[in-house]
Amino acid sequence: MNIYGWVQLGVFLGVLAALTKPVGLYLVRVLDPRAKTFLDSVLKPVEEGIYQLCGVDSRHEQNWKQYALSLGMFSVVGMLLTYAILRLQYYLPLNPQHFAGMSPDLAFNTAASFTTNTNWQNYGGESTLSYFSQMVGLTFHNFVSAAAGIAIAAALVRGVARSTAVTVGNFWSDIVRVTLYLLGPICIVYAVFLVSQGVVENFGAYTKVTPLKLLGGEQEGAATQVIPQGPIASQEAIKMLGTNGGGFTGANSSHPFENPTPLSNFIEILSIFLIPSGLTYYLGRMVNNQRHGWTVWLAMTTLFLLGLLVCWYSESSGNPRITAAGVAATGNLEGKEARFGVFGSALFATVTTDASCGAVNSMHDSFTPLGGLVPLLNIQLGEVIFGGVGAGLYGVLIFVILTVFLAGLMVGRTPEYLGKKIESYDVKLAVLYVLAGVLSILGFAAWASVSDWGVSGLGNRGPHGLSEILYAFSSTTGNNGSAFAGLSGNTSMYNTTLAIAMLAGRFLMIVPVLALAGSLARKKQIAPGRGSFPVTGFTFGILLVGTILIVGALTFFPALALGPIVEHFIMHTPVAY
Amino acid sequence: MQTFLKELRSALAMTVALGVIVCGVYPILVYTMGQAFFPGKANGSIIYHNGTAVGSSLLGQAFNGPRYFHPRPSAGGYDGTASGGTNLGPTSKDLIEKVQERVERYRETNSLAAGELVPADAATASASGLDPHISVENAILQAPRVAKARGWDTNGVIAVIQQHTEGRTLGLLGEPRVNVLLVNLALDEKEKTGK
Numbered sequence: 001m002n003i004y005g006w007v008q009l010g011v012f013l014g015v016l017a018a019l020t021k022p023v024g025l026y027l028v029r030v031l032d033p034r035a036k037t038f039l040d041s042v043l044k045p046v047e048e049g050i051y052q053l054c055g056v057d058s059r060h061e062q063n064w065k066q067y068a069l070s071l072g073m074f075s076v077v078g079m080l081l082t083y084a085i086l087r088l089q090y091y092l093p094l095n096p097q098h099f100a101g102m103s104p105d106l107a108f109n110t111a112a113s114f115t116t117n118t119n120w121q122n123y124g125g126e127s128t129l130s131y132f133s134q135m136v137g138l139t140f141h142n143f144v145s146a147a148a149g150i151a152i153a154a155a156l157v158r159g160v161a162r163s164t165a166v167t168v169g170n171f172w173s174d175i176v177r178v179t180l181y182l183l184g185p186i187c188i189v190y191a192v193f194l195v196s197q198g199v200v201e202n203f204g205a206y207t208k209v210t211p212l213k214l215l216g217g218e219q220e221g222a223a224t225q226v227i228p229q230g231p232i233a234s235q236e237a238i239k240m241l242g243t244n245g246g247g248f249t250g251a252n253s254s255h256p257f258e259n260p261t262p263l264s265n266f267i268e269i270l271s272i273f274l275i276p277s278g279l280t281y282y283l284g285r286m287v288n289n290q291r292h293g294w295t296v297w298l299a300m301t302t303l304f305l306l307g308l309l310v311c312w313y314s315e316s317s318g319n320p321r322i323t324a325a326g327v328a329a330t331g332n333l334e335g336k337e338a339r340f341g342v343f344g345s346a347l348f349a350t351v352t353t354d355a356s357c358g359a360v361n362s363m364h365d366s367f368t369p370l371g372g373l374v375p376l377l378n379i380q381l382g383e384v385i386f387g388g389v390g391a392g393l394y395g396v397l398i399f400v401i402l403t404v405f406l407a408g409l410m411v412g413r414t415p416e417y418l419g420k421k422i423e424s425y426d427v428k429l430a431v432l433y434v435l436a437g438v439l440s441i442l443g444f445a446a447w448a449s450v451s452d453w454g455v456s457g458l459g460n461r462g463p464h465g466l467s468e469i470l471y472a473f474s475s476t477t478g479n480n481g482s483a484f485a486g487l488s489g490n491t492s493m494y495n496t497t498l499a500i501a502m503l504a505g506r507f508l509m510i511v512p513v514l515a516l517a518g519s520l521a522r523k524k525q526i527a528p529g530r531g532s533f534p535v536t537g538f539t540f541g542i543l544l545v546g547t548i549l550i551v552g553a554l555t556f557f558p559a560l561a562l563g564p565i566v567e568h569f570i571m572h573t574p575v576a577y
Numbered sequence: 578m579q580t581f582l583k584e585l586r587s588a589l590a591m592t593v594a595l596g597v598i599v600c601g602v603y604p605i606l607v608y609t610m611g612q613a614f615f616p617g618k619a620n621g622s623i624i625y626h627n628g629t630a631v632g633s634s635l636l637g638q639a640f641n642g643p644r645y646f647h648p649r650p651s652a653g654g655y656d657g658t659a660s661g662g663t664n665l666g667p668t669s670k671d672l673i674e675k676v677q678e679r680v681e682r683y684r685e686t687n688s689l690a691a692g693e694l695v696p697a698d699a700a701t702a703s704a705s706g707l708d709p710h711i712s713v714e715n716a717i718l719q720a721p722r723v724a725k726a727r728g729w730d731t732n733g734v735i736a737v738i739q740q741h742t743e744g745r746t747l748g749l750l751g752e753p754r755v756n757v758l759l760v761n762l763a764l765d766e767k768e769k770t771g772k
Binding site (some may be wrong): 007008011046050053054055056066069073076077078081126136139144179180188189192195196198199200201202203204206209210212213217218220221225226228231235237238249254255258260261266318319322325327328330331332333336339340341344361362365367368370398405459460461462463464467484486540570571575576577 | 606644664758
């Protein structure tokens with residue numbers, strides 16, 4: 001844990017904090033169809049044109065059920081489209097490597113993966129997918145699933161902010177505006193920056209080169225090296241900004257063509273947190289309580305720092321088994337890139353799992369046990385530490401509601417949140433949200449770990465094998481998409497169960513959120529009285545952090561004890577698997 | 578039913594409309610600007626030696642002989658289309674044995690003393706399997722072997738390493754490192770032009 005790491009961490013937090021307010025203020029404008037933005041002169045005609053083409057009246061607001069129906073319909077259409085493209089890619093354009101169509105179960109898994117903003121990769125991108133599949137089949141969802149996440153968060157915030165209202169916004173207008181005014185413009189600038197760092201952007205066939213050593217007289221090894229090409233930069237930008245995480249290549253953001261320099265690494269990490277962080281400011285602004293927004297931001301930052309420090313410390317301490325073999329004790333570099341080093345990898349791993357991004361610049365499977373525990377636990381806590389775009393905010397609001405409920409129980413008063421009484425129906429929805437995730441993770445992981453189909457896919461034995469299974473179902477249910485990638489997930493059983501976990505983790509959680517939005521919107525706003533529990537300040541922050549940690553720890557501690565925790569102790573003995 | 582159909586129609590039209598923008602207009606804009614401003618980088622940072630394309634300055638390559646610096650171990654053997662790591666966990670027997678083997682081979686190849694510590698990046702596989710860099714310590718330890726094979730003075734090789742050492746970006750981000758392909762190319766060119 002050297003000084004360079006500490007300074008990088010300071011710079012990272014400073015930049016993130018400084019960007020939170022401007023991004024939040026811009027979000028307020030983007031998510032209000034009547035507000036003006038500085039891009040109106042170019043984009044307003046496009047926006048209106050889309051509404052006309054789609055038969056959408058953007059001024060007509062929807063109640064929560066209509067909102068959910070639009071979202072569901074849009075997701076089904078998008079998922080079927082991607083499934084069809086992946087199956088038929090051989091017959092479609094932009095396939096210079098002539099890749100064949102995907103198998104049905106892998107195509108189902110991949111379509112579910114991208115529709116749900118998960119981007120779990122059971123395929124190797126550069127060896128399986130045509131440029132058309134990448135650009136249209138996958139990048140389409142990178143944009144719209146991110147936009148949908150932000151839309152749902154906005155619907156929930158409107159529910160909190162409005163008094164005795166029926167509607168929560170218009171889904172179509174929300175996704176169009178988020179895509180056009182927020183994601184698109186940032187991505188254009190961002191992608192060109194990535195090209196400037198070395199990320200490729202072209203439609204040519206892969207380049208064959210003659211390795212230098214052959215010219216120098218060495219005979220051993222392959223006579224050519226194939227350099228992959230493709231429209232990588234345009235996909236990379238939205239993959240990070242939209243907290244999607246599905247890489248163009250199998251190695252994801254560790255691949256030098258996706259993440260070539262330490263500067264691109266820093267910006268990629270920052271871009272994961274950019275919108276989720278801005279959304280906390282949006283929350284404060286919309287509910288007229290900016291301190292509440294900042295309290296949530298600080299609670300998230302606290303949890304982020306806790307995880308990062310454990311991960312960084314553990315990776316810096318390294319693996320005693322490796323140092324015993326005569327290797328310099330400069331931290332665990334297995335599965336890490338030399339240009340990023342231990343800190344650049346630990347920061348990326350923590351951030352990508354705090355959020356539901358799931359891009360990786362190092363192989364989490366090869367982390368030390370406690371270093372790997374952090375990403376796993378981050379996902380299991382519900383990805384509410386900044387979280388996915390939109391998903392992080394609505395996730396943390398579920399925990400806010402549980403927190404005021406618990407606080408209400410402790411002092412014996414009816415819990416209320418920003419002037420809204422939290423009643424039994426609301427708490428049931430919040431618990432439903434939490435339980436849906438838990439059941440999917442633990443249920444599927446338990447099934448896989450006692451079944452032949454589950455165990456035969458393992459890349460590592462011993463407790464680490466359990467960690468691989470647990471990570472797979474946590475990541476898919478949490479719509480994260482990173483992996484302990486030693487697990488061979490490309491089998492029909494894994495493809496199917498992981499796809500179901502992804503769909504459950506997205507849609508079984510979105511419906512309670514939208515129902516909650518509808519329920520809160522209907523309630524009358526009451527002025528805060530002397531007995532109201534404040535949702536700002538130190539006490540509330542600690543309670544929120546405590547609730548998130550306790551719910552997560554109570555649920556997952558037994559499983560974690562059998563996986564990474566016991567492995568940590570085994571690592572210090574001579575036992576190996 | 579009527580709302581259902583109306584929503585379906587909106588969903589289909591919206592998929593087409595947004596699809597054209599984010600899958601058509603957006604990548605074409607990025608492509609055009611990338612090709613205009615950074616043509617070399619947008620096409621894979623390909624480098625040439627005597628007119629032959631010999632690699633990408635961003636992707637590592639396998640080197641085994643004594644005249645060249647050796648890259649880090651790679652899970653995919655520096656195959657450009659099979660990126661990825663070993664994904665071996667910290668208590669994996671396979672990992673521990675591989676590391677022991679690499680340490681022995683590294684000491685032997687570079688004539689190190691029996692107990693001398695081997696740099697961590699030389700004993701462990703990278704994440705991408707295409708890591709173009711090694712640590713500066715790793716390069717310095719290989720320098721005497723490369724110098725001997727080429728009949729050079731070790732200081733001459735170290736000078737080439739120093740020319741090709743990339744520091745932390747802005748003095749802060751990332752780790753100091755040496756690009757193996759570029760440093761090997763520089764050695765060959767220096768040899769050809771007689772310094």
